[in-house]
Amino acid sequence: MKARAFNYVRASTVVEALKAFEDAQDDASYIAGGQSLVPTLALRLQAPELLIDIAHIPALRGIELQGDWLRIGALTRHFEVLSDPLIRLHAPLYSEAAPHVAHPAIRNKGTLGGSISHADPASEFPAMTLALGAELEIAGRDGIRRVPADDFFVDLFQTAIEPGELLVAIHVPVVRSGHRWAFHELARRRGDFALVGCGILAEFSGDVVEHVCIAFFSVGSTPLRARQAEEALIGKKLDQVAIAAAQAIVGDDLNPPEDEHTPPAMKRHLARVLLGRLLGEIARQDV
Amino acid sequence: MSDLVNVTMTVNGTEVSHSIAPRITLADFLRQTLELTGTHTGCEMGVCGACLVILDGRVVHSCLTYAVQASGAAIETVEGLSERTAIADLQEAFHQRNALQCGFCTPGMLMTAHALLSQPGVPTREEIRDALSGNYCRCTGYEAIVDAIAKVARDRDAGVIAQASEEVGAWAC
8 A cells, every 4th residue: 555645854953853743733753764664654554744754864873982871873774783883892782683673675774763762562672772771862842851761662662752752862881891691582584573582681790690681572562571580580690590490480571462373372482492592691601 | 635845866877856745655756757667566565675776875675765765865776787787697697597487576686686796705595595585586486596696696706706816917927
């Protein structure tokens, strides 16, 4: 199908984009890469009066180290996430996830900010945003605010971004020595949406887990943290006993929807398998 | 109804300018307005890869881009690549290896293959398959397509080596 008729404006600054949205009385959508938005318009799941093109706003671009934080502009494209050396060094879970995000041609156009604000519960980048403990910089009429990832993903395709607001950048606390991480997903074919996926960032003090963030995707209405599994690991050495304890409880952390191809019991099983593999991988990493 | 927007872009080296409705995708603009029908529209939702074009040097789905978004950009379609003989060896290898049957997916396959082989090094079969993961073919079953791309990758690499040794040879004289 084709999209319903709409008007189009290209914004050159954030202020201009916010103003255009307000003038359209909220019957508008921002478009950056458009790799999720254009199909939803073609299927008429959305039909805004106005599309505001934000792809040419310089303030939304750039990747920069700011003290202990890496600022990644919302317009950073997936192929840039895949190859950028600063992201590889400071926010490595994004780099590890990037080869699994869609197909090469989609990665050439899709943006990190777009993926995160779209908040598809089966997408890699929103979950890695949780795992990395990132903060989202959001611009609105009243200025800029920063929302921690834990408060950002509200429900299915719903985030803390209010109508008219715009995701400007992703701020990631940089990984330090003592940090270990791992990412993996189970999918029928590479590039397809994962059946279950997970990214883990753990902070060790010697060989004891001091802090850990386990973020799953494709197992509920939002990307979600396996809080009980995390708690089972805190203060422990990452041995087989600790890993088994986390695996035993992780099913309770997840809330997979009914699905005739991958029923909840199967997703919980896959999550247990995946968690075991990832924690095993982290246990073997030398610091 | 929506307001028409004036778009100007370079398509296969020629600047074009048209007044169009914003809902027109780049794929429809190329096919219907410019009558460049080598770019195919299959799924029109970014899955099948038949509509791939090069936008500012990178391969993208023209069905997932509105033409207005591409205003100011440089576009190259399969006609452009074909006419400047950038993919003549790929076309020949596809022909020789029977890497097409109905041919509907072929423009997209050629676009992906061109992008892959424009990068340095010789891709493995695994890497070729990974690059093609966003291109659907419903007739040939991919093996012949991978064969054709692998052959061109080897030939181009051999050509580069031969040219380099010729240059070294010339210096030696």
